[in-house]
Amino acid sequence: MGKWEGQALVVETTGLAANPKFPLPIAVAVRLGSGARVTERISLVDENTLRITSVLIAPQLLTAPLETTAIYSRDR
Secondary structure (H helix, E strand, O other): OEEEEOOEEEEEEOOOOOOOEOOOOOOOOOEOOOOOEEEEEEEEEEOOEEEEEEEEEOOOOOOOOEEEEEEEEOOO
16 A cells, blocks of 8 residues: 655555565575565655665564665666
8 A cells, every 4th residue: 555645655565475585695584474564665855866765564573673775866
């Protein structure tokens, strides 16, 4: 589901399968578990910069939400 909050598009993803592996930079990854969900906030920093902040909540895997931010620059 997506909605606008001010200038940010907020996308919430629920109903993730419990069996997919959490992407880790190691050969052995762990399962997400049930109840996992992701919230992404997508916004323009300026006319050439896009920021996406993602928060993963996986109660059976993580003791606290995991937040990551990616910044993309427009290549004209």
